[in-house]
Amino acid sequence: MTTMNRRDALRLLGLSTFGVAALAACAPDATGGAATGDAAAKTFGFTSWSLNEAAQKAAVQAIVDAYAATNKVKIATASFPYNEYLNQVVLKLRGNQLTGAVQVDVAWLGALAAMGKLRDLGAQASAGGYTDVALSSGKFDGRQLGLPWTTGSIGLIANTELLTKAGVDGMPTTIDEFEAALGKVAKLGGGVVPYAAATKAAQLKDIFPWMQTFGSPLLSGDQVTIGDEPSVAAVEWYKKLYDAKLIAPDVDRFDARALFSQGKAAFYDDAIIARGVVASQSPDKALVQKMAPLSRPVLKAGDTPQALLWGHVIAVVEGEGADAAAEFARFATSDTATVADFFQKVQLPPTTTAGLADPKVAGDSFTTEWTEKITKTATANPFWRYAADAQIESAVAEQVQAVLVGNSSAKDALAKAAEAVEGLQK
Structure with missing residues (x-):
């Protein structure tokens, strides 16, 4: 089991004072802006705070490497510490310097959605086998703007x-x-x-x-x-x-x-x-x-x-490599073998029915009880x-x-x- 210190716990709960201040200070820009680059390109970016954290870095990098090798695509990774992450993502989105897949705390999705740069991932969501509560964590104004990577409460x-x-x-x-x-x-x-x-x-x-x-x-x-x-x-x-x-x-x-x-x-x-x-x-x-x-x-x-709903999703920014990034987001969050292995390494619950039923996950009574007794009826902070x-x-x-x-x-x-x-x- 992966254990977490005070900083890890703060990070995963989304309680960074810097981060929440950035959410207000970098108020979203609803103007969006035209997407740039070839959406069908086989090279795309993946931005993640988990790649900056010792507790999860190796497990996340393994998913990236396996997908790139199997699908013959190139994935350029970028990471920022959680306490700086939201500020950096907002600034790069505003400057059209960020494309591809992006890890997003569920509490931030509305603010990033208002910038008008995220792709609707409804097609990928419909094929992923996600639970209803997990899908709700990635929805904003009726659109599926994030695919749930881990959903808890x-x-x-x-x-x-x-x-x-x-x-x-x-x-x-x-x-x-x-x-x-x-x-x-x-x-x-x-x-x-x-x-x-x-x-x-x-x-x-x-x-x-x-x-x-x-x-x-x-x-x-x-x-x-x-x-x-x-x-x-x-x-x-x-x-x-x-x-x-x-x-x-x-x-x-x-x-x-x-x-x-x-x-x-x-x-x-x-x-x-x-x-x-x-x-x-x-x-x-x-x-x-x-x-x-x-x-x-x-x-x-x-x-x-x-x-209270808790977790994170993978969103996709329109522009260079968006098509491939959307498929990567679906794979990383819904491929049963991948999510079950990720659970074993970092103890974060998967978001699909099949993932939760996998023996590696279902055999963990604490996780299954938590999912059934708490997460099943969790809702987002309005x-x-x-x-x-x-x-x-x-x-x-x-x-x-x-x-x-x-x-x-x-x-x-x-x-x-x-x-x-x-x-x-x-």
């Missing part, structure tokens, strides 16, 4: 050993059951945090799936719904957990990972890479066997569990369509934190948050 993880010690019988499926489970865990004492939820402003966008759980869509068309009754109820519930010390102050994703890795948290939110992170951090080498992904508890039985997404998330997070520390009511804080979000919509 951010959801809840439980420490089953702590739950057993606390007398929690089975995984909670509703909000009421979840709150009751947290209460039982709290009685363990010993510094155990029942739910290592995000409470620092930097990570408080984790409140979004809870708002959706309570019934707020967050965004309806272009109408901001933050501040509606369900979102207010969600924040009031979060505040109740905070006041009851069922969640802790000043916790972000890294703090939560540390608490969980030390056996001091019964639940926390993370992406599927959590297993590798915990394996590398925990003094208890058996802890990974005690980790269990669970569907986010729902408000009432029968509701759809909420989770604010990803805006260039100011990072500022939108910050505006909401700051107001939610004001509620937690007692400086504002949930209703007043979310009204301010909605006003700030509306000012950032462009």
